[in-house]
Amino acid sequence: MKSFGFSIAKPRSLEIDGESLERLHRLEEKEPSFKRCFNCGGCTATCSAGQFTDFNIRRVHNLYRWGRYQELGEELRKCMLCGKCTLVCPRGVNLRHLIVSMRELLNEL
Amino acid sequence: MSKRYWNQYQKEIADDRYFYERSCIRQSFFPGSEAAFLKILREELGKDIHDDVNQHTCTGIGYHSDVVPFETTMTVVARLFSLMTQAGYENYVPSCVTSFGVFTEIVETWKEQPALLEKTRKLLKETTGREFNIPKNIVHPSDIIYKFRFELRDRMKYRLVNRYTGKPLKVVEHIGCHYAKIFPKHGVGNAEFPYVLAGMIEAWGGEVIDYPERRHCCGFGFRQYLVQQNRGYSLANTQKKFESMQPYEPDFILTNCPGCSMFMDKWQYVIAEMENKTYDKDGYGIPVLTYEELAGLLLGYDPWTLGLQLHQVQSERLMDKIGIPYNKNEKFKGVSGKLLPYPEKPEHLKV
Amino acid sequence: MFHPFVIPFCIGTVALFGIIGIKFTRWIKSLDRKQITIFRQHFLKGMFIPAIKEMLLEGLFHRKVTRFSRRLGFMHRSIALGWFLLIVVGFIEATVNLKGKLHAPWYAIFYRFFEHDQFTASSRVFADIMDALLIYVLIGIGLAVAKSLYAGIMGLRKTSKLKLFDAVLRYSLWLIFPLRLFSESLTACLYKNGGFLTQYLGDLFNPMFASVMELPAWTAYSIALGLFFALMPFSRYMHIFTELLLIFFRKYGVKESEQATGYTKMELSACSRCGICIENCPMDKVLGVDTIQPVYYLRDVRNRVAKRITADNCLMCNQCQSDCPVGIDISSLRKFGRNKQELDTHDNYQYLDKIHSFNAIGRVVYFGGCMSHLTPGIVESMKKIFDAVGQKYWMMDEYRSICCGRPLLQQGFINQAAELRRKNTRLIIESHSKTLVTSCPICYQSFKNEYHLPVRVMHHTEYIAMLMQLGKLKVKPSDLKVAYHDPCELGRGCGIYEEPRRVLRELVQLVPAEREGKDSMCCGYNLGNTCLSLESQMRLRDASWQNLTINHPDQVATACPMCKKAFQHASHNSVKDIAEIVAEHLIQ
């Protein structure tokens, strides 16, 4: 491959068709309650880590949903696993397991 | 009814007596195109078109790259108009879509702000001692070819039909953004239904492909490609278009803008070398033609005189499909009759 | 005094002690520095006698099993103690016969085969004692057979499932004593040297049959013994010796560290797979999950086939740990199984570096815990109580809370948990306070056992109990009927059973739950399990609620925000934290 001194910029829009959602399906298998989220934001509002940083667990799992693993980066490491999010979730999503599972799946990258 | 609505999307295109202004970059990248245009107008259609020896840039690239201020651009453009006035013409025909955009923009500005017109007249007078009239009609050469597309069709030797299958060729048409996106009413079909190239393709037997990113910019974008670090954005736009048109398997791309022809052609090489990806089935890339080259080809002009060999993606396979004969040995014969050295072959893109 | 048939026994015995020796050495060598230091510190403190005493009590008498179920205890005791006595008395018998001369080990074991002239009064007595002991062991074996057929006999709901290897071993163990009885009876038939039982049985045999069968029977006995001994170190029966070693080290203050060590291996091998841990496990009892209990988990770890879900799908309610007769630190072993080395990163919480402490000299540091933000009733009541006794306080996590780190630790994030502990430790130390009161049992357990804080750590129930004892809190009792729910982390986790009850007794009428104290049922919201669905949690909660309300209390009291939330989420408004009940009974 030749080097031109620049590369093709990646689009900022979500290009879903080209993405493999295999990792999402595996997450849904690991923690089925994930599918129930209706994005009320209760988790982010109560999040212990979110009181100190811009960590937004709802955003994190939406990024994961669309396979934006790069943008997720090290975000999940900010989580303290205290479980408040799980406790407030009106849809009964098991967020703690979701976070650990996401970290495991992302670790494979 | 529909015809009446369609009339609202037409523009006025002068019949004859054109003042031609050449493009800065086309002369180096597609040197045969402008010559072919003049030939078609003079020999096939018998029109009066003036090609002035004193013409110069319109500053379009500098203007859109924020290098040249608007006042300067207006004065430079005024000098071009004064050349036209001096030569006794009223219909201005800029070869370049960027120039076309700049002229329409300036003329519209003068209409809204007469003070600027006066200032420009003053500046031109002070600097060069020249005076000018505003052109009656500014049209792009593609408008003229569009206007006379049926006349040309009758003189053409070939049609846009695949001679092996008998089906119309599938053509992607791409219109320069500055043709109809800045002042929609100055384009055929406005910005909503740009028809200038599609009209030619349909008239000459081809089939226009309507693909999702049809109206997307080619990626030229002035500031994007001028700075090396930004070229990735330019390239990404072009790639987006290619990704979108690829499933339709187009036979070639037809453009009316120098930037678009250049970038859609050359970026195919860059993408191939970067990612080993081409957008036709066989790895040769999709040929990109200007409307003059296409008209010339169909009228039976020599492809090497039209300058097709200077494109990145080569057109032999397309000519084979249409049935246009060409001499392989004369591909790189110079004007002097001597063979020029062959260009270096790309690693991934086949030629 | 030798006969070739003793060879299997000899091989087995040598293999047994050889392998045990190697294993023990390895384990002891791989203890970590902290454990060795503690062992050394305690070594000179005269722990030897108590250690031996407990080894005897547990190893032979099976005191804790007996406490759980007398029948089960009897079974284990009859096998262990009976066998032990058979060996000891057999040895004495042989020594007496040889008048104190040294003799080979097989001589005592196969004494009846080698010594035929047993007509003195003392030898008759020995023969009768040995027969009595044999009967004692055989009763135990009989009970074990019955238990394997029907667990209910032993007061167990379920018995642990076996693999083939374990089954072979079990059958060889079961065979040993009937074979001994059979062989001795045959010899008694031929030489009249038996005790009351063997002689009685021997006389039933035809001497011809006896003379033919004698040697094969003794050989079979020797093979059964040899096979059992040789395979024993690789099986669950290894627990017989390991338990003794474990008790020894435990008496010397050795505990599980953060990472698995040789001590962990001892604990793994010390599990006798009695299955008591299945008995009260809420996962099994309420949800019917019967693959994750310690007996299976430890087996899988030992066989290196443990799946993640077996380690993960546990509430960490510590019910099994409190029931375990061997006292294995199951929670730690499970934590090792959850170790997330590959995910457990460093420097995750740098964003906490900016947080500064508050100068709280003379104040109590109050740490509500993350969850208390969702139960403002507890926090407000604690503030009221502090105000009522004029105690100044600094609520460390009033606006934002740093987690104590225990939830991470429970899930195997050792580094990350340590990082949070460091941050909190710094804040607490820099506050210069002397007392830390927390409302969350999870934090309490963490501060108490996982942190090394130079301050007094109290759960609010302890704190309130202390205030009451000092007579500082003025309260007016009412005749409300209240049942108390022991949170897992506070009760079984930290042993705080009495303080909350003492507080409640001062205020209200305490009515008992069906199971309480160390048998209290987890509310289901325990943070120890990340895999449980909400539906399962709710089932656990409903079971726990039913257990609590068996005597129709007006209110249920608890001392943990999680438990409170769990019950509150059901259609019950009548759950309160002890702090709230105290605040309501305060005399203004």
Next chain:
Amino acid sequence: MKDKKERPGERRTWSLLPKALRPRIEVQTQEERPVVAIIGAGPAGMEAAIQIARQSCQVLLFEANADLALNLQNKYKLFPDMSDAQTLAQGMMLALEHPLITVYRQTPIKHVVQVENFHWQVFTEDNRVFKATAVLLCTGYEVFDARRKEELGYGIYNGVITSLELENMFKQEHISTLTGDSPKRVVFLQCVGSRDEKVGNRYCSKVCCVTAVKQAIELKRMHPETEVYVFYMDLRMWGKGFEEMYRVAQEQYNIRFVRGRISEAAGTFDGGVQIKAEDTLIGKPLKMRTDLLVLMLGMEASCGTKQLAKSCGIVGDYGFAGSLDPHLNDNHTHRKGLFLAGTCKRPMSLTDVIADARSAAMEIINYLSKQ
């Protein structure tokens, strides 16, 4: 016939009792009219009673409380037309004064029993028995107990009130914080006790969205300077005029709608409430101090509904009474002669309740005509 077997010997058991303890059977034998017992005199029960009586049937209307239509009377204005709730209630009560309608106030019903194929007996708490040909359950709803969501601070912080309490303030035409000042900022929170798996209520209570919009508008009318925020997860403006009200609330009253659920509330030193939510549309956590936090309480099956549905064996989802099917037999149960109307089935708006009561009346008349 099956129903008969369910409670055999119902009568015989009484005869074993001493006379004084025996239930008094009050026989309604004015004429040979069919008798319909309606349990619960809310809008549904009252409307059905009126409609059935107009068809010349005898109606016995039982109400556990001393007042009729308590829930309705607690309201101030009705959405979407802002008409007066009192007027509506008074009108209905006036229409109840019909010779064929007998209203039994303070008469809680213990259970209803089918004695013969076409005969029902209604047992009151004080051991009276009434005979009826058909029974209509209109036992209604009660609001969610906000204390179950402790994190929202109801019952702990004075600034946290329920939608009912706010409605009451409207009725008294005086809105104030505990300190007596008029609130500078009021925050409404939707879906308290509905759409929440943690408290076991997965369903949408249907009316809270528009109620919050209505109350917000009323609030702005009384205190134009108050800032009003509505925190929602989805705004379900399903009824006639609802969407228009929402638009008016935005445009005319400048009520601000924030998409996010409030998950924590804490007291502030000056007696206000600090809430934590996320503005999910920009993806940032949000903290806000407010003078009043209004919890829009969802509907749950009332005690009476739960108890009667259980004793009749018609328990549907979440303790509500279950109808035969939601389309053609929504007023029927699987027991002949036992009908349902109103919010004892599921959350409904007042408009729907009245329509449902009329349809129940029609079904009952049809049923009676076949006897």
